[in-house]
């Protein structure tokens with residue numbers, strides 16, 4: 001399906017949006033009215049391919065080679081440069097893997113790699129080199145991982161991550177959620193996802209009904225969703241509407257952003273992001289110093305710059321609107337608070 005197809009909005013599903021997402025650098029540039037000579041050297045066939053839904057491209061500004069949304073998805077040749085200090089597994093995912101697809105790094109929470117698929121490929125992704133082929137593919141394959149959680153009563157929160165867990169269909173996703181919420185000592189579920197941002201129609205009626213069953217049922221488990229919004233321009237009416245539905249269905253919404261050079265490394269960008277997030281009912285939770293993963297060095301900002309941004313945010317915004325500035329140091333008991 002191309003962009004010229006006439007659509008019946010009722011028949012159009014999030015799966016169709018995902019199939020119709022842009023996978024070619026040249027098509028993306030054409031849609032934005034850009035030519036390659038306006039941009040740094042591109043990589044047209046990267047190992048980690050271009051993937052960006054049209055709904056997200058629509059929020060990019062045309063004729064703007066430094067658009068902050070474009071920079072998050074455009075594959076550049078510089079990603080192939082080797083930079084000292086940057087590694088394939090920068091955050092120690094491998095060392096904290098207990099069973100296939102289960103990372104147990106922090107005492108009270110276990111993280112499940114629910115899938116390797118995403119709605120978008122973020123160039124700064126810290127799991128861009130993750131060995132997803134080693135993780136469970138079907139509900140039955142989760143048996144050992146679920147048993148691991150049952151055997152570890154200190155785990156009271158299960159985090160679904162990936163990849164993007166909302167890449168799974170509703171039946172599979174909530175089948176997995178039910179398996180973990182059936183465990184008595186698991187009182188909370190957390191879902192990390194960029195789907196509501198990338199393809200807001202992913203939050204369909206069935207998703208909302210299943211979410212309500214989890215969070216508002218007789219024996220409810222609290223559901224926390226962490227969206228990954230890096231720039232205010234990502235927040236549009238469709239995302240706000242999806243957030244309203246999620247909140248009415250009982251989810252608490254948090255945001256985690258990454259400090260990215262050229263994208264959100266100045267005060268106005270961070271301030272506008274925090275304001276628009278809180279207006280949409282999303283609490284800014286973390287601002288991450290970039291994980292030093294191979295291929296992402298050109299996004300790195302000076303840590304001191306992040307500290308100054310946060311200090312200025314504190315002067316202007318409500319206390320709850322200022323995220324915690326953190327970095328992940330492999331082997332620590334939690335994320336490390338910088339400010």
Ligand SMILES: *Cc1c(COP(=O)(O)O)cnc(C)c1O
Nearest residue numbers: 103104105106109110111159335
């Ligand atoms: C970041 C992370 C968590 C969650 O940490 P919080 O500080 O609770 O948000 C859990 N498990 C792993 C493996 C993580 O990387």
Ligand code: SF4
Nearest residue numbers: 118121122125163194
């Ligand atoms: S959505 Fe998350 S896991 Fe997927 S590419 Fe982006 S940062 Fe990586």
